[in-house]
Amino acid sequence: MSGTAVGRVAVKDEATTREHEDRLLSACEALVGLALRAGAHEAEAFATRAEKASASFEKGDLKLAHVDEGSSIGLRVFRDARLGFSATNQFDLESLEQVARNAVALATASPADPANRLPDVQRLEMLAPLVHPGLARLGIEEAVDYGHALVTRAQKHDARISVDGANSSVSRVAQAIHTSRGVRATESDAMVSLSISGMAIQGTDVGGFHYASDAVRDPARIEASLTALVDDFAGTAVGNLGAESARGSYQGLVLLSPDALLDIFVAPVLGAASAIAVQRGRSALGKRLGERIGAPGFSIHDRPHDVDLAGAGSFDREGQPTRDFALLEDGWLRGWLYNGYAAAVENRLSTGHARGGARSVPSLGAHAIHVAAGSGGTREALLATLGKGLLVQRFSGSVDPASGDFSGVAKSSRWVEGGRVVAPVRETLLSGNAYQLLARIVSLGSRAERVDGGARAPWALVDGVNVTAG
Amino acid sequence: MLGSMQRASDPTDLLQDALNESAGGFVELRWHKKTTRGLSVEKGRVDTATASEHSGVGVRVLESGTFGFASTDRLEKGAILRAIGEARTAARASARARKERVPDLPRVALARGRFDAPGVDATLARPIEAALEMLLEVERGARASSSRVTSASTGYAEIYEEKGIVTSDGAKVWTRTVRPEFRVIAVAASGGEMQRGAEAVGVTGGWECLFEGRSANELGEKAAKQAVDLLDAGYPEGGRTRVLLSPALVGLLTHEAVGHTVEADFVASGSCAAGRLGTRVASDLVTLCDSGASEYHAGAGGTMAVDDEGVLAGRTTVIENGFLRSYLHDRESAARSGVAPTGNARAWEYDDEPLIRMRNTYIAPGTSTLEEMIAGVSDGYLLDGASNGQADANGEFMFGTREAYRIVNGKKGPLMRGVNISGSAFDVLQTVDAVGRDFRWDLGSGHCGKGQPAKVDAGGPWLSCEVVLGGRKS
Numbered sequence: 014m015s016g017t018a019v020g021r022v023a024v025k026d027e028a029t030t031r032e033h034e035d036r037l038l039s040a041c042e043a044l045v046g047l048a049l050r051a052g053a054h055e056a057e058a059f060a061t062r063a064e065k066a067s068a069s070f071e072k073g074d075l076k077l078a079h080v081d082e083g084s085s086i087g088l089r090v091f092r093d094a095r096l097g098f099s100a101t102n103q104f105d106l107e108s109l110e111q112v113a114r115n116a117v118a119l120a121t122a123s124p125a126d127p128a129n130r131l132p133d134v135q136r137l138e139m140l141a142p143l144v145h146p147g148l149a150r151l152g153i154e155e156a157v158d159y160g161h162a163l164v165t166r167a168q169k170h171d172a173r174i175s176v177d178g179a180n181s182s183v184s185r186v187a188q189a190i191h192t193s194r195g196v197r198a199t200e201s202d203a204m205v206s207l208s209i210s211g212m213a214i215q216g217t218d219v220g221g222f223h224y225a226s227d228a229v230r231d232p233a234r235i236e237a238s239l240t241a242l243v244d245d246f247a248g249t250a251v252g253n254l255g256a257e258s259a260r261g262s263y264q265g266l267v268l269l270s271p272d273a274l275l276d277i278f279v280a281p282v283l284g285a286a287s288a289i290a291v292q293r294g295r296s297a298l299g300k301r302l303g304e305r306i307g308a309p310g311f312s313i314h315d316r317p318h319d320v321d322l323a324g325a326g327s328f329d330r331e332g333q334p335t336r337d338f339a340l341l342e343d344g345w346l347r348g349w350l351y352n353g354y355a356a357a358v359e360n361r362l363s364t365g366h367a368r369g370g371a372r373s374v375p376s377l378g379a380h381a382i383h384v385a386a387g388s389g390g391t392r393e394a395l396l397a398t399l400g401k402g403l404l405v406q407r408f409s410g411s412v413d414p415a416s417g418d419f420s421g422v423a424k425s426s427r428w429v430e431g432g433r434v435v436a437p438v439r440e441t442l443l444s445g446n447a448y449q450l451l452a453r454i455v456s457l458g459s460r461a462e463r464v465d466g467g468a469r470a471p472w473a474l475v476d477g478v479n480v481t482a483g
Numbered sequence: 484m485l486g487s488m489q490r491a492s493d494p495t496d497l498l499q500d501a502l503n504e505s506a507g508g509f510v511e512l513r514w515h516k517k518t519t520r521g522l523s524v525e526k527g528r529v530d531t532a533t534a535s536e537h538s539g540v541g542v543r544v545l546e547s548g549t550f551g552f553a554s555t556d557r558l559e560k561g562a563i564l565r566a567i568g569e570a571r572t573a574a575r576a577s578a579r580a581r582k583e584r585v586p587d588l589p590r591v592a593l594a595r596g597r598f599d600a601p602g603v604d605a606t607l608a609r610p611i612e613a614a615l616e617m618l619l620e621v622e623r624g625a626r627a628s629s630s631r632v633t634s635a636s637t638g639y640a641e642i643y644e645e646k647g648i649v650t651s652d653g654a655k656v657w658t659r660t661v662r663p664e665f666r667v668i669a670v671a672a673s674g675g676e677m678q679r680g681a682e683a684v685g686v687t688g689g690w691e692c693l694f695e696g697r698s699a700n701e702l703g704e705k706a707a708k709q710a711v712d713l714l715d716a717g718y719p720e721g722g723r724t725r726v727l728l729s730p731a732l733v734g735l736l737t738h739e740a741v742g743h744t745v746e747a748d749f750v751a752s753g754s755c756a757a758g759r760l761g762t763r764v765a766s767d768l769v770t771l772c773d774s775g776a777s778e779y780h781a782g783a784g785g786t787m788a789v790d791d792e793g794v795l796a797g798r799t800t801v802i803e804n805g806f807l808r809s810y811l812h813d814r815e816s817a818a819r820s821g822v823a824p825t826g827n828a829r830a831w832e833y834d835d836e837p838l839i840r841m842r843n844t845y846i847a848p849g850t851s852t853l854e855e856m857i858a859g860v861s862d863g864y865l866l867d868g869a870s871n872g873q874a875d876a877n878g879e880f881m882f883g884t885r886e887a888y889r890i891v892n893g894k895k896g897p898l899m900r901g902v903n904i905s906g907s908a909f910d911v912l913q914t915v916d917a918v919g920r921d922f923r924w925d926l927g928s929g930h931c932g933k934g935q936p937a938k939v940d941a942g943g944p945w946l947s948c949e950v951v952l953g954g955r956k957s
Contacts, residue, residue: 014907046918068577069934078577079552081834082571085537100535102556119532122612124619126528177752177876181933212751212876222875262721293526295631295670297677332820374531409873410903410953411883415670415677420903420953422881440879442905442953479722483905483951 029143030187033062034199037084037189044088045191047113053090053097053120055131057192059330059379060086061371063179066153067182068160073175080153085371088112094129100372110264128357134195135362137334139327140318144185144203147232151183151205162239163209170247173254175422177211177222188371196332202324204228205235206466207242213250213454214246221254221439223407223416223425228323228466230234249406249425256439259482260428266455267443267478268392268429269398271384271462271470273408279313279382279470280452281447284414286340286348287377288355297417297448298346303369307344308454310387314339315350316366317380323467324380332368338364340379344452352377384470387457403441403480404429410443417448422479435462440483453477493597493657494558494647502649503564509545509588513791514538515833516560519612519818524618525615525636526626532615539833542566544766546574548584550815554834558683570571575576586818591616593654594795598788601781602658602689609690614639621703625669628707631714632918634670635707637892639663641745642938644898646791654793662686662938663693664928665701671710678900679870681885685938686782695925709868709885716898719887722952724905725863725914727947732869732884734941736948737771738845738926739872740880740908742941743933745801745809746827746839747816755878755909759807765912769807769848774798775826775842776933777924777940784927784940789826792837796826802912805863813839830864831935838933849918854946856917858893864952867947868901869926870908878908904950912949919945 039056044304048056062084086109087100097120158182166391168173185203190196191458208226212219225246269277282298290296298306317325319334331353339347345437349355351366352375367375389395396404402427409420423441427434458471494514496877502510503576516538525529539556540563555562610876618637625635629694641663649655664685671678682702686692695706728736744754765771770817775796777783788797792814811818813828817840828837857865868885884901923942 066573068580074583075549075577075581076499077550077552077836078573079836080573081552082537082552083556083834087535090579096529096532098531098533098535100537102535102537102539103548115534117613119534121565122615123529124527152577153573157580172525177749178934211752219753219877220881221754221877254534292671295677299557326740371536372537409881411871413679415679420883422879422903422905424875440905440907440951442881442903442951444721444902444953479721479954481951481953483723 014172016246018166033187034189034201035057037062038191038199039185040086041189041191044086044113045193046187047110048088048090048116048191051117053092053280055091055193056366057089059088059130059190059371060084060188062187063184063186065182066156066325067180068157070160070164070176070179075157078153078157086372087371088116089374090116090120091129092273094116094119094125094127095127097123098374114342121280123413125348128354130357131192131194131354132363133333136199137328140320140325143230143320143325145231146221148203148230149185150410155420156183159205159207159235159239163207163242166239166243167209167247171213171251173215174247175211175214176209179209182206190332191289192332198328198332204230207238209242209246211250213254215254218249220252220444221256223249223424224251226465228318229404243299247379253425253437256437259438259441260383262480263483264477264479266399266402266474266476267480268395268404269473269475271407271464273405273473274384274470274473275464275468276333276408277412278447278451279384281412281414281417282313282341283379286350288349289352289377291349292355293356295415297415302346304346306346307451308347309344310457311341311454312385313343314343314383315379315381316383319381322381326380329365329370331363333365333367334364335365335380350377382468384461386459386471389456389474391460393459395456395472395474398474399429400432400454401430403438404434405443412447417446419447420444442481444479445477450475450477494861495649495655495657497558497560498647498649499655501560502651505564509541509794510651512563512649513541513830513833515541516645517832518643519640520918521640522615522618523636524622525609526634527619527623530711537825537832540566541833541835542570543836544570544574545585546571547578549574549581550585552836552945555623560586585815589818589824591794591823593650593652593793594656594789595654596656598656598658600687600786602692603661603687606663612776617699619666621699623820624700625667625703625707625880626762628704629671629711631671631673631711632669632707633672636668638666648791648793650793656789656793659791660687663690664700665693666928667706669710671706673714674712678710678713680706680713682706683928684734685784687777687784687786688782692782703720712898712904713900717902718954719864719889719899719902719954723951725860725947725949727865727945729858729867730923730942732866732942733846733946734926735872735882737846737943738841739874739882739933740796740878740911741771741801742841742844743874744876744908745811747812747820749876750810752876753851754876756807756810758777762807763805764807764909765802765805765873766915768849768915768918769802769805769912770800771802772798772800773811773841773844777844779911780920780924783843783924784938789908791830792828794824794826796842799825800870811839811841812898814838817929829937830897831937837934838935840933840937841939843924844941846918847904847945848920848922848944849853849915850928851919853919855897856919856945856947857890859947860890861892861918863890864888865895870901879905881905904954905953906950913949914949917947
């Protein structure tokens with residue numbers, strides 16, 4: 014067979030967002046057809062096209078300017094309820110035919126599973142276009158400018174700042190899905206992403222490393238994002254100088270940043286709320302649906318229609334509609350996250366939580382997490398409530414999803430006495446059990462802050478945490 | 484049998500042809516095809532059965548004292564020439580933001596010819612059905628091993644890579660590498676509590692190499708036993724203490740705590756290794772190396788003959804008997820430092836630019852037996868089983884362990900739950916008072932992350948040192 018192009022995505026052309034989506038959709042339709050002809054009983058093709066201009070900075074200087082465009086297409090097939098998947102970035106007919114043959118061959122080798130079937134069509138409520146017209150025009154020059162601004166402003170903030178790395182990128186992504194059950198959808202997105210990392214150095218004192226990042230869709234918000242990132246990064250890095258050991262080990266109250274709260278408490282809850290984990294007996298929360306597992310006031314929602322967050326989108330990896338979802342309300346465990354497979358096991362509808370890209374089988378997860386703010390007031394008010402103990406800005410460690418045990422280093426942490434920060438702290442370890450301590454969240458800050466452009470959460474005061482001074 | 488979207492054939496003549504037609508200056512072309520096969524099984528169900536292939540040409544140019552990078556997914560001269568043009572445009576567009584121009588790259592003997600890692604043909608010829616059968620059997624066995632095991636999962640992944648690298652200053656090389664890996668996880672539950680056991684292996688080489696130390700079934704049995712045993716285990720006490728680190732944890736220590744801080748890009752940013760060449764940073768018992776070869780035992784997961792700049796990937800002695808001797812370099816950092824590149828430039832896929840990355844990092848074996856080392860500890864812990872790990876440029880590291888055993892007066896006690904440990908790299912290495920004689924690579928599964936993933940390995944012998952333990956009671 015010749016290598017005739019099928020829906021090939023042109024490189025660096027001037028096509029509109031809609032034209033890119035249409036080309037991807039055509040390729041998906043062609044691939045589903047090839048899969049059915051190769052012996053698949055059901056087929057789903059998912060394709061993406063990404064265009065990116067990025068600038069990376071190292072040691073405070075430009076390291077590399079990078080422009081890129083590429084596409085991928087993945088095919089999931091079922092044959093007699095047996096699963097096969099194959100993917101490629103080559104869109105010629107010969108490659109797509111090979112993808113179809115490989116997926117069917119894998120399905121033939123796999124054991125059958127009655128839940129292996131594609132979801133039916135559900136009506137989509139499309140969000141307003143996610144690609145801001147102003148952002149669509151940005152390119153490598155703007156990416157360099159944003160990165161340069163990040164680095165120079167951080168260095169001007171304080172001469173002791175050493176920027177280890179910084180990255181700025183402008184990216185545009187189109188995606189399309191087509192299945193043999195009639196699911197058919199496209200959507201595009203575009204963002205400016207910014208990140209900066211490094212430390213402050215004073216003589217022989219190398220301060221603790223800090224990292225800050227953000228992602229925005231609206232060009233009008235880039236300046237505010239740059240300012241907030243520089244303030245966070247440089248302020249924290251300089252504050253890390255002169256760190257000493259924590260003034261004592263204890264079990265008790267710690268004040269967690271929104272970032273640390275998400276890492277220690279929200280991530281394991283999300284893992285345990287996977288319907289697949291529950292169905293297979295590896296969820297620590299599997300028998301607690303409908304119980305109050307968290308402190309009053311502790312609520313976790315998935316809000317994929319919050320377009321201020323990076324994970325926003327109208328449909329999931331299986332073309333199912335996304336919608337607001339309450340996982341935890343006022344401490345009560347309200348529901349599990351379902352993708353198509355998990356839903357088929359229980360013969361119910363997906364909650365729209367299939368995740369992933371074109372190069373892998375759909376997985377399961379949340380899109381845009383919101384942890385509700387509480388009534389604890391500002392960070393200063395929470396410090397006053399803490400009185401004496403540890404403030405943790407970043408958690409570098411692990412949380413075992415089965416047991417909930419967590420253990421790790423409190424990064425960029427501060428020692429607090431009399432309700433005020435008195436010293437930066439180093440080599441301090443945190444440990445405890447996330448599931449047990451959910452009920453010991455004493456207070457939540459009054460504002461949910463954006464975290465890395467992808468989630469919202471407040472500061473949180475948690476009791477019962479083990480703090481080990483180095 | 485699964486088929487490839489594109490046949491294996493040496494692309495370097497085509498790359499050379501395109502390079503010859505491009506205008507002057509430094510140009511580096513890297514054809515990179517990555518083929519992955521992956522399977523995962525949980526509770527008798529196949530969750531993943533994938534075969535994917537991504538290929539293209541990454542183009543890096545040095546223009547106006549600045550690097551520019553672009554890529555194309557087409558192995559065609561016209562597409563490559565267009566990508567060279569785009570990389571030049573990107574470099575020119577960004578040159579105004581570059582304060583310090585990239586110096587001329589060092590003239591070194593660049594690789595030419597063909598390099599095949601062991602195991603490529605045998606692994607590619609093995610039907611995927613064989614791997615699937617093994618996963619189902621091991622998962623079934625782990626689940627059946629105890630009534631307390633509630634769930635088990637197994638996974639197999641195989642990355643096959645072909646790379647053709649041609650540079651305007653003389654590299655012309657084609658390499659083929661295969662890296663299979665296997666993992667098993669068991670979850671045990673009792674009285675409302677859950678614990679997890681996990682084992683994983685990953686190599687550069689074939690299946691015989693992958694399961695040379697322990698069979699897949701043995702790994703499954705160990706993961707299940709670990710999960711069950713941890714249900715009844717207590718927590719260690721927290722605090723600064725002497726520990727015996729297993730080869731897997733020594734691997735994490737060398738990789739996370741030392742390796743990252745001696746990557747020349749981190750050094751340039753002011754890591755704790757900056758300005759310390761020639762000074763003592765460790766006990767004289769410590770010699771630490773990073774190598775493209777698989778030293779002591781075959782199959783280390785980061786093995787490579789040539790890096791992604793076309794530099795031969797030799798062995799670099801980073802610390803020699805306690806003294807810091809070298810950093811890890813790419814061609815640019817080597818030029819700035821006036822030294823030879825060490826073959827540490829690596830890119831994950833064709834559309835990624837090469838970064839300074841480790842390969843196989845290790846502490847060289849010493850003379851002690853494990854029994855002697857245990858007998859030498861009056862109050863401390865023996866730690867085993869590597870979990871995740873991270874380190875900052877200031878050398879402060881954190882990594883997780885899966886199992887801990889209290890040692891009192893030279894006697895090893897019962898199993899306790901693993902904890903995270905922390906310390907400052909060079910401070911911890913100064914406390915080393917014994918180095919074991921038995922060497923093992925033990926970090927070949929999974930990936931190192933630094934903007935891009937990379938397959939690496941690390942290991943060493945048992946090591947006695949002081950760290951901070953994040954225990955429950957302090």
